[in-house]
Amino acid sequence: MTVPTPTGPRVGTPAAGRLRAIEVGAGILLALEAVLVAVALGDLGSRLSLPIVAGFPTAPGAVADRVVVAALDPGIAALVLLVLGAVSRLAVVPRRAFERHTAALGAGRRGRRLLEYGFASAITLFVVARLNGIADVTSLVPLYAITNGVVLLALLPQRGEPGVGRSRSPLMVAAALGIVPWGVVAFQEVGGMIAGSAAPPLVVALTLATLAAALTTAVLHWREVGAGVAPVDDAAGGGGRAAAGVAGQRRYVVVTTVATSVFAWLIVALVAAA
Numbered sequence: 001m002t003v004p005t006p007t008g009p010r011v012g013t014p015a016a017g018r019l020r021a022i023e024v025g026a027g028i029l030l031a032l033e034a035v036l037v038a039v040a041l042g043d044l045g046s047r048l049s050l051p052i053v054a055g056f057p058t059a060p061g062a063v064a065d066r067v068v069v070a071a072l073d074p075g076i077a078a079l080v081l082l083v084l085g086a087v088s089r090l091a092v093v094p095r096r097a098f099e100r101h102t103a104a105l106g107a108g109r110r111g112r113r114l115l116e117y118g119f120a121s122a123i124t125l126f127v128v129a130r131l132n133g134i135a136d137v138t139s140l141v142p143l144y145a146i147t148n149g150v151v152l153l154a155l156l157p158q159r160g161e162p163g164v165g166r167s168r169s170p171l172m173v174a175a176a177l178g179i180v181p182w183g184v185v186a187f188q189e190v191g192g193m194i195a196g197s198a199a200p201p202l203v204v205a206l207t208l209a210t211l212a213a214a215l216t217t218a219v220l221h222w223r224e225v226g227a228g229v230a231p232v233d234d235a236a237g238g239g240g241r242a243a244a245g246v247a248g249q250r251r252y253v254v255v256t257t258v259a260t261s262v263f264a265w266l267i268v269a270l271v272a273a274a
Contacts (some may be wrong), residue, residue, distance in 0.1 A: 121142045124263060
């Protein structure tokens with residue numbers, strides 16, 4: 001039996017129009033915010049530079065000497081996230097790119113979205129971890145890698161036809177692994193409170209906002225994968241997998257745009273308060 005090829009909504013349909021408008025609006029907003037954040041950081045006249053350290057023992061079993069191997073500028077990280085978001089949104093605006101974009105969504109393929117989100121979420125977690133006092137490169141790099149890998153695990157359910165997107169097992173594994181980086185950050189933050197060196201309120205607010213955005217994105221993706229088991233719909237994107245893909249992309253764009261904006265402006269506030 002031949003499995004029909006799912007497609008997304010055709011350019012010109014209401015569903016496509018709404019998605020395109022949201023993509024364009026989000027892209028313009030993030031680009032504008034990138035300019036405003038750059039100006040704001042420049043006007044502050046100072047930069048927040050956080051050292052990243054590594055320990056190198058001078059002898060077997062000796063206590064490692066701590067040396068600074070790099071520095072993290074949260075302001076630059078915020079600008080990178082804003083620019084990444086703007087480019088990702090505006091890259092699908094041209095007609096042919098948008099047709100490929102909606103066709104992939106209609107087929108249940110979210111690779112482009114997940115690659116983008118994996119990169120962005122790993123940068124965000126890296127910054128949040130460092131702001132909470134995790135400074136050792138041997139801790140930060142694994143946290144970055146785990147966070148990126150957790151998101152990329154979500155690529156696995158869409159492999160194979162028919163039944164694209166039917167398996168949630170990789171998402172369960174991703175959810176279990178995703179607890180690890182946030183558990184490390186929580187341990188550091190709670191430990192600081194117990195030791196009398198609690199993180200500043202802005203850092204706590206940034207941590208909670210980032211965690212809330214990550215949880216919201218994960219829940220929305222879980223629901224979208226579940227909705228993808230519906231029968232393949234028509235080319236207009238009336239229901240089933242194509243409708244789930246397009247609606248999921250709209251929600252993803254809204255949530256990540258808000259999260260990126262909040263993250264960037266909280267970073268500006270932190271730099272101003274430093």
